[in-house]
Amino acid sequence: MRQVTATGQSVEDALSSALEQLETTKEFVDIHVIDQGKKGFLGVFGARPAIVKVTVTLDPIDKAVTFLKEVTSKMGLDVNVEVTRNGNDIAFNLAGEKLGLLIGKRGQTLNSLQYLAHLVANRYSDKYLSVSVDAENYRERRKETIEVLATRLAEKAIHTKKDVTLEPMPSFERKIIHNALYNNKHVHTKSIGYEPKRHIIISPKINN
Structure with missing residues (x-):
């Protein structure tokens, strides 16, 4: 649970401060007023800030x-x-x-x-x-498709002795390709570029 204790000139001010810190709204929190605060004489002497403890309750x-x-x-x-x-x-x-x-x-x-x-x-x-x-079950089916693609493009890189550049993919799909070819002794893989255009290059190993 995320929780903050905040102060303010009034309970509402303290609550507003807590909600801002938690980046949430009233319906998602539990509010415990520790001190109602006190305005004091002329708003100065004997004044005491209000204190609230606010806890995010929504899972x-x-x-x-x-x-x-x-x-x-x-x-x-x-x-x-x-x-x-x-x-x-x-x-x-x-x-x-x-x-x-x-x-x-x-x-x-x-x-x-x-x-x-x-x-x-x-x-x-x-x-x-x-x-x-x-x-x-799309993720598993997609994983199988990507693994087949990785093997096919690795064979192409080996046959042509040239780099093969794949289209941009999200990081978790790039990881599938890296893992699929990790133990392949004839190619190596690397990711280049920046999101969302970061992509993989499959390169044949020079010694082969």
């Missing part, structure tokens, strides 16, 4: 689930969100009908949802959370 995972349901609902989809947690790794699996729209070309829409869900969850968490979003 970051619940917030991410709410976000995913709201977005998919606006897309005209009725989606159930299944959550699996392993330590700080959070997996959201979307189940429903017509999820092709949600996945998008080469998973671009799904990747965007994953990025936004990651931002939402971590905004409300005091620990870093690694977030993945999947639908219709």
Whole structure:
């Protein structure tokens, strides 16, 4: 739970300060007034600031689930969100009908949802959370496709003795290629460029 203790000339001022520090709003917090404060004589003598302790009560995972349901609902989809947690790794699996729209070309829409869900969850968490979003087992199918692609392009690099440049990919997909070719003795891989255009180059090893 994220929590701050804030002061102000009044309880409302102290609360506003706490909400600003936590970057949230009243509906997502628990408010405990430690001291109502005191204006004092002429607003100076004997004055005492108000003190409040404010705690974020909304679970970051619940917030991410709410976000995913709201977005998919606006897309005209009725989606159930299944959550699996392993330590700080959070997996959201979307189940429903017509999820092709949600996945998008080469998973671009799904990747965007994953990025936004990651931002939402971590905004409300005091620990870093690694977030993945999947639908219709797309991630596993995509992983298999990328591994086949990596093998095929590695063979091309070996045959032509020239570098093979892949199109830009998100970091987790680039990692699949690096891992797939890690033990290949005839090529090596490297990522170059900057997001969102960072991409992989597969190069034949000179000794081969």
